Amino acid sequence: MRFPIFAILCLAATPAFAQNQTAPAAVAPAGPPPEAMAAVQTAGAAFGQCLQTGVMGVPATVTPEAGATTVLAGCATQRQSLEGAIQTLIAGLPAEQRALAQEQARSQLAGVPAQLAAGIQQMRSAGAPAAAQAATPAH
DSSP: OOOGGGGGGGTTTHHHHHHHHHSOGGGOOOOOOHHHHHHHHHHHHHHHHHHHHHHHTOOTTSOHHHHHHHHHHHTHHHHHHHHHHHHHHHHTSOHHHHHHHHHHHHHHHHTHHHHHHHHHHHHHHHHHHHHHHHHSOOO
């Protein structure tokens, strides 16, 4: 199961790339350094993997929202690494792009708990028909 968490990988860079593509070539600011993008991608992948692994371990007796909270708590280190990488990337952006990048980062990260809860619910719903078929005796 994959979650839309991988949107986080480029969330800080999106405003920079969008503005770079629409700005005139003569005044286009440089994009984020490749090493900053690589750090965000690496940290985002680690965070996403932690979330994915954590979701698989959420007991069926736990609500999706509580499960999401528990998974996020278990992935706090990876989230902090991602947030640090994002802040480093944003710090390297031109000043006029930083506020938009900060807001986008906040918005994306704030949506993670709801995405996780929805993913847990979806995983349970997808597994319910298979579980019902397994529980139904063959005639």
